[in-house]
Amino acid sequence: MSNKMRAVVYDGPFKVSIGEVERPKILHPNDVLVKITTSCICGSDLHMYEGRTAAEKGIVFGHENMGIVEECGEGVSLLKKGDRVVMPFNVACGHCQNCEEQRSAFCTNVNPGFAGGAYGYVAMGPYPGGQAEYVRVPFADFNALKLPKGKQNEEDFALLADIFPTGWHGVELSGFKPGESIAVFGAGPVGLMAAYSAKLRGASEVYVVDRVPERLQKAESIGCVPVDLSKGNPAEQIKALRGGKEVDRGVDAVGYQAVTADGKTEQPNAVLEGLIAVVRPTGGLGIPGLYVPKDPGAPDSNSAKGYITFPFGKLFEKGLTVGTGQCNVKKYNRYLRDMIISGTAKPSFVVSHNVTLNEAVDAYDKFDKRVDGYTKVLLHP
Numbered sequence: 001m002s003n004k005m006r007a008v009v010y011d012g013p014f015k016v017s018i019g020e021v022e023r024p025k026i027l028h029p030n031d032v033l034v035k036i037t038t039s040c041i042c043g044s045d046l047h048m049y050e051g052r053t054a055a056e057k058g059i060v061f062g063h064e065n066m067g068i069v070e071e072c073g074e075g076v077s078l079l080k081k082g083d084r085v086v087m088p089f090n091v092a093c094g095h096c097q098n099c100e101e102q103r104s105a106f107c108t109n110v111n112p113g114f115a116g117g118a119y120g121y122v123a124m125g126p127y128p129g130g131q132a133e134y135v136r137v138p139f140a141d142f143n144a145l146k147l148p149k150g151k152q153n154e155e156d157f158a159l160l161a162d163i164f165p166t167g168w169h170g171v172e173l174s175g176f177k178p179g180e181s182i183a184v185f186g187a188g189p190v191g192l193m194a195a196y197s198a199k200l201r202g203a204s205e206v207y208v209v210d211r212v213p214e215r216l217q218k219a220e221s222i223g224c225v226p227v228d229l230s231k232g233n234p235a236e237q238i239k240a241l242r243g244g245k246e247v248d249r250g251v252d253a254v255g256y257q258a259v260t261a262d263g264k265t266e267q268p269n270a271v272l273e274g275l276i277a278v279v280r281p282t283g284g285l286g287i288p289g290l291y292v293p294k295d296p297g298a299p300d301s302n303s304a305k306g307y308i309t310f311p312f313g314k315l316f317e318k319g320l321t322v323g324t325g326q327c328n329v330k331k332y333n334r335y336l337r338d339m340i341i342s343g344t345a346k347p348s349f350v351v352s353h354n355v356t357l358n359e360a361v362d363a364y365d366k367f368d369k370r371v372d373g374y375t376k377v378l379l380h381p
């Protein structure tokens with residue numbers, strides 16, 4: 001077999017290409033090599049794509065990976081060649097304190113000096129991404145989740161790598177309880193999965209804020225109330241719909257590249273401000289949306305250092321709780337997989353495009369522009 005393979009390679013801001021790179025090899029007895037069947041493009045990839053991180057030329061993208069085990073290191077005990085698996089985007093060791101406490105996104109072993117590791121992501125450790133023909137999975141017994149054999153539910157299972165658990169986690173971080181109302185900012189894949197999770201978990205009302213019509217329609221299609229940012233202050237719109245009342249919980253599924261109502265200007269604190277305004281006193285905020293310690297393209301000098309201003313006084317006055325950070329995918333993926341198998345959950349309603357790896361350049365361009373209904377793109381080598 002050739003020792004080269006095709007992969008999505010970052011060339012610089014707004015430029016990716018399909019390059020020939022080294023095919024990964026087993027480097028440790030607990031590694032497996034997975035032949036990719038599906039790898040998704042994520043909103044998080046766009047931060048790198050747009051040159052809004054410290055990502056350097058040459059990095060292979062892809063942290064949402066699924067496929068078939070091709071080769072096992074000699075220390076692997078739970079997996080064998082031919083197993084169908086999906087990997088959490090987190091690379092984690094499974095036995096540090098955070099991993100033992102189900103906080104695998106904050107593994108202290110796989111990426112020293114930084115909280116957590118991931119495939120194909122800037123600052124997340126030396127783990128090439130899986131928007132490629134193969135990916136190496138370290139600590140494979142811990143990091144690969146087995147799936148039923150065959151091709152069934154490929155789109156649903158692929159979303160277990162990141163956005164389904166991350167949406168679920170956003171709701172969890174907000175302190176949500178069944179019967180409560182919740183506002184989700186952002187109807188990208190993560191926001192839609194948070195809204196869907198809230199539905200599955202028994203929310204009485206789910207409001208979803210965005211300005212992209214196709215995305216708002218998807219939110220409406222699962223029984224949520226769409227709130228169009230371009231039509232005015234979203235917190236005020238939600239309160240008006242509720243006779244002046246705030247909601248119990250809020251989720252930020254947008255992050256630091258939040259835009260103003262016209263969509264033309266970035267305002268990094270737009271969502272934090274909205275959440276603090278729309279959640280009731282003693283309610284909770286879940287913030288899975290990404291914020292970075294350094295932003296080379298920030299609209300102001302404070303945000304460039306990761307200093308985002310927001311009404312902390314109001315947050316204090318309301319006694320709101322806040323939870324944030326990367327999702328500990330391992331904590332949820334087994335259960336969410338089983339909800340897919342039993343037919344209780346079908347997250348693939350967010351998938352808008354299935355394309356070949358060779359078409360990734362065009363898919364990045366369109367997904368980045370959020371045009372033509374590009375909501376969630378799945379790549380197949």
Ligand SMILES: NC(=O)c1ccc[n+]([C@@H]2O[C@H](COP(=O)([O-])OP(=O)(O)OC[C@H]3O[C@@H](n4cnc5c(N)ncnc54)[C@H](O)[C@@H]3O)[C@@H](O)[C@H]2O)c1
Pocket residue numbers: 042043044045046047162163166185186187188189190191209210211212215229253254255256257258259260270271287288289290291325326327370
């Ligand atoms: N915590 C984690 O583990 C984790 C995992 C995956 C993704 N993320 C992050 O979650 C965020 C969302 O990911 P995605 O894939 O859905 O991204 P996305 O870019 O596709 O979606 C973001 C959506 O937010 C909307 N938006 C922009 N400004 C807004 C505002 N002021 N109010 C309401 N909506 C607004 C955009 O129109 C867009 O539809 C990103 O920041 C991503 O990096 C975090």
Ligand SMILES: [Zn+2]
Pocket residue numbers: 041042043044045063064089162163
């Ligand atoms: Zn992702």
Ligand SMILES: [Zn+2]
Pocket residue numbers: 092093094095096097098099100106107108109110
């Ligand atoms: Zn660990």
